[in-house]
Structure formats: C-alpha cells, structure tokens
Amino acid sequence: MIRRRLNTAQLLLLLGSPIWFFSCINLQTVADYSETSVIGIQNFEQIDYSFLQHCLDRCTDEAIRKYEIKRIQDCDCSIFIEADSVTQVIYRSIEGYFEGLSKLSYNELTNYSTNGVMEALSSDELGPVKIDERTVNAFSSLSNLLLRASTDTYRRKKLELYIEQANEPIQVLIEKFGVIVGTSLKGELRFKRERLYGYYIEMKMNRTLLSDYEKGKATSDYYQALEAIQRKEKELEVFSKSINQIAQAHQVLYENRNKLSVKDISGLMIDYSSNIQDLISEFNKLND
C-alpha cells in the first residue's frame, strides 16, 4: 500500500514536472518581452527633443535671422507645450502598462497609480487639446485594468486575462504615440532643416560673405547643423520603429494568449524580442 502511494506521488511529480517546466519557460518569455519593452519605451526619455524645444529653437532661429536682440526672448510656445503634455500622458500610460506586465509575469504586485493619468485627461490642464474618443476609451480601459491589477490578488494565472483586456487599448495608444513621435515631432525637424537651408541660401544670395575662408566656414557650419538635425530625425524614426515592434509583439501575445503554457510561444516571440533589442541598440548608438 505504502509502495503504491509512493508510486502515485512519484507519478504525479513526473507528470507535473513538464507542466511546471513549460510554464516557467513561457512566463519567462512574457517577462523578457515586457522587460525589453519597458527599456524600449523608456528610451523616450533619452530623446533630447520635444515640441517645446522645437518652438524655442524656432524663436532663436528667427531672432538670428532678423538680428533681434531683446532682454527677454518673446516666444509663445503654448500649443507646443500642449502637444508635449498629451505626449507625456500617453507615454506614462504605455510605460505603466508594460511595467505592470513585467511585474505580473515575475509574480510581483503592481503599484502603478492611475490618478495622474486620469486627472490629466479629465481636467482642463491640456487647454484646448481634444483627444479623440478612441484614445480616451483606450486610456479608460487601460487605467481600469491597471487599477485592478494593483488592488486585486492578480497573479500569474491572470496574466492571460491582463493581456487580453489590454491589447486593444495598448494598440491604440502605441499607434498614437508612434504617430506623435515618428511623424509629428520628426516632421517638425524637417521644418527646422528648411529654416536652416533658407538662412544659408539667403546668405549666399546676398553675397554677405566675401573671403574664401568665410564661405568655407559657412558651408561647413551648414552641413554640421544639417547632420545634427538628420541624426535626431533618425533617432526619432528608430524609436518609432521600436515601439511599433513592441505593439506587433503584443498582438502576437494576445493572439496566443490561450497558449501561454505552450512552448511554441517563445519561438513566436523570439524574432520580435530580437528586433526590439536591435532597435534599442541602434537608438543608443544614435543617442551617444
């Protein structure tokens, strides 16, 4: 009898081991993905450019062009500040979600606070900025989800549900974030390039510079400034690509959410994780 009981226990242990083994592997896949995603998303803070910075640079460029020397720079950047506010709110929400996902996949409690996000969205702080309904709904869903994750006994077994409920809003927010950074903010730099070109071409047409040295110096200055702008454009482009990969990988997780305990999920995610890592490396090189 004792012998039979031991055999049963051994059998259960043997049968249970692969399940435990595969579960560990696959939660590790989610943990790795979410951790890499947090790093990729937080690179946003390394981007040394914003809508406000663009506005301030524009004012300086205009002052140089007009040779205006004032005691205090007169620069109305209100709409650029609003654009930065919206971008920050979206960024914090996405970052908060992936930090939550990372902690859950490591079986830790989340402590993400949604108060700041919801207040920013519901108050008049953003002035005349109107966020479209789809984005507001995405914020709302994600915030509720994060709130529950921080208060309930939301554990590993709920990871599947967490990914399922977050997928739609996170896709909307990442798409929006990508357009803001990769198209709008990057687009501002194109105007900066044109302003730079205009300044130097006017200098040339006005025959302001007389000596060969001055002409050579001006040409060198122009191309150096142009290169710095193009580098920043590339940085924004790479960042935008990386968050796009993060969104695509999340979609794969979502579509395979019922198979989180199947080994294949790590195979599906490996290319995305590798792409995200490569883009993070490329971003870091550009940011050096």
Added chain:
Amino acid sequence: MANLTSDQAIRLSDNFYYLSSSMLDFRVANWEKLSDDDIKELSDIQYSLLSFGENILALSTTLIMDEVVDSLGKINTITQEIKDSIKDLKNIQKGLNVATGILILGAMIINRDPQGIGSSLKDLFELWKAPLD
C-alpha cells in the same frame, strides 16, 4: 464639429512645407529681378508659412475643421500646382500676389476659421489662375 484627423493635419502641414519651399525657390530664381522690399516680403511670408506648418503639426489632432474637408482637397491641388511651377513663373507680381494669398489662407487655418478658409482659398485659386498681363 469633428477634429481633423492626424493624417489630414500631417498632409496640411506638408502642404505648408512645400508652399514655403516653393516661395524660397521662386525668390532664388528671381533674385536679380526682385526689389529689396520684395525679397524681404517674400522672406517673411516664407518663414510665416513654415511656422504655420509647424504649428499644425503641434496642434495635430486638435484642429477643428470638419466643415472644410472639401477645402483640404483643394489645398492639396493648389499646393501641387504651385510647387510644380512657381519657380518658373515669369510674372513677378503674380508670384508676390500668390504668396500673399497663401499667407492669408494659412492665417485662416491657424485661426480655425472655416468661412475664412473657404474665401481665402477661393481668392488664392483666382490669383493663381489669373492670366498673365
């Protein structure tokens, strides 16, 4: 009124970018024929157009322009025409008039004035299509 979508705002901003570049190309191509005052005026217009484009990008999803969807199509059309041919425009005064027309249109867009956009766009088309003297 619904907001302008991101795509529409970006396209509109593109238009101002190209119009501004066209103004610069026109000025450079006709530099010897233009008076100092004309050069300065065109320069100011060019930089104002750049600012309009930058502002539209920053405003992005916040522009309220549902009533001017039709106007957006016309702005796209005239931008393309101006971009393609203003550099070779022989009539300086026409170039200056068109530049002023674009400036007024830009101001109406930034002010989110649908009526103003419609009328300034109509004026711009007339200026652009006006026969050469």
